[in-house]
Amino acid sequence: MTAAQVTDSTFKQEVLESEVPVLVDFWAPWCGPCRMVAPVVEEISEQYDGQVKVVKVNTDDNPSIASQYGIRSIPTLMIFKGGQRVDMVVGAVPKTTLANTLEKYL
Amino acid sequence: MTINQPNQGSDKSLEIMRNFSQSYAKRTGTYFCQDLGVTSVVIEGLAKHKDDLGAPLCPCRHYEDKEAEVKATYWNCPCVPMQERQECHCMLFLKPDNPFAGDQQEISFEQIRSETNEY
Numbered sequence: 001m002t003a004a005q006v007t008d009s010t011f012k013q014e015v016l017e018s019e020v021p022v023l024v025d026f027w028a029p030w031c032g033p034c035r036m037v038a039p040v041v042e043e044i045s046e047q048y049d050g051q052v053k054v055v056k057v058n059t060d061d062n063p064s065i066a067s068q069y070g071i072r073s074i075p076t077l078m079i080f081k082g083g084q085r086v087d088m089v090v091g092a093v094p095k096t097t098l099a100n101t102l103e104k105y106l
Numbered sequence: 107m108t109i110n111q112p113n114q115g116s117d118k119s120l121e122i123m124r125n126f127s128q129s130y131a132k133r134t135g136t137y138f139c140q141d142l143g144v145t146s147v148v149i150e151g152l153a154k155h156k157d158d159l160g161a162p163l164c165p166c167r168h169y170e171d172k173e174a175e176v177k178a179t180y181w182n183c184p185c186v187p188m189q190e191r192q193e194c195h196c197m198l199f200l201k202p203d204n205p206f207a208g209d210q211q212e213i214s215f216e217q218i219r220s221e222t223n224e225y
Contacts, residue, residue, distance in 0.1 A: 029113055029225055030151025030165040032144035032197045036206075059168045071168040073195055091195060 003045050006055040008062045016083040018053050021105045023098075025056045026066060026076045033092035034075040040095045041077070044102065051106055081105050114222055115153025117215075123152040123162055123183075124215060127198060130184060131211040136192060136199035140208035146221035148198045149213070152183050166196035 003025065006014045015022045025041045027034040045054035059066040059074060069078060069085060079087040079102060089101055115123070127149055131137060138145040151165025161176045162183040169175045180186050187193040192201055200207035 026168070028151075028165060028168070030147050030154060030222075032139065032148040033166060033195065035144055035147055036141070036197070063168070066168045067170055074166050074168055092197070 003041055003054040003056050006057050006062075008064045011057070011062075011065045014053075014055055015080050018080070020051060020053055021079060021081040021086075021102070022053045022055060023102060024078045024080060025054070026059050026069075026071045026074060026078065027056055028059050028074050031074045036092040037075045037077070040093070040098060043095055044098055047099070048102065048106075052102060079105055113154065113225065114219075115150055115155075115157050119153035119156040120150065120218065121215060123149050123156060124213065124218060126162075126183075127152075128212050131199055134192060134199060136194075136201055136211075137204075137207045138210045138213060139197050139200060139206050141206075142208070142210065142213055142217060143221045144197050145210075145213055146218040147225070148196045149218055150222040164196060 004014070006024070015024060023041070023044060025037070027038070041054060041056070044052070057065055059071055073090050075092065077089045077093070077098060078085055086105055087101055089098060148165060152162035155161065155163040155165060159172055159176045163169070163172060163176055164181040164183055164185055167181055175181055188199060192199070194200070197206060
């Protein structure tokens with residue numbers, strides 16, 4: 001399952017109102033480490049299918065949501081549960097780091 | 107002549123940023139990523155910012171106001187963390203001991219565009 005793109009207008013419904021925890025990958029097209037973390041995010045999406053929703057936000061196209069959550073360095077991977085931001089990981093991290101962070105909220 | 111995609115930089119800026127990246131890597135003893143696709147997208151991003159903003163603002167950050175950031179200069183490539191501590195979170199310039207560092211300090215125009223034409 002490929003991570004769906006979420007926008008400024010769909011963020012509330014897709015992320016904040018999700019029944020399951022959500023991993024949000026804040027990325028930008030010309031960001032090198034985003035390119036490295038994308039396959040890791042896809043693997044996580046498959047591994048936790050049904051337990052976690054995985055979505056992506058293009059920060060260039062959706063500046064409101066990126067600013068609202070104080071995104072600075074890209075990629076930033078943020079975890080939301082029950083409408084709240086509960087954790088985040090910055091940069092191109094190994095899959096184990098991301099999985100370990102995510103496990104805390106399942 | 108090829109038509110560039112809207113998000114790509116001009117050929118002229120890409121060539122300027124490609125030359126800058128090669129000479130800066132050699133001068134600082136840093137290397138491009140093993141995956142030259144990473145290098146390619148970052149150089150394209152620097153070129154695009156140079157076209158749009160007049161300066162190669164780091165493409166691996168989100169900014170409230172890009173024009174103001176350009177004037178502040180902190181994140182104009184090479185950014186202050188790179189100049190002071192050789193820290194490039196964009197992974198364009200990697201120290202030799204970085205696990206992702208390759209052995210290249212050169213990349214061709216065609217290599218860059220063969221990657222960024224896919225976006």
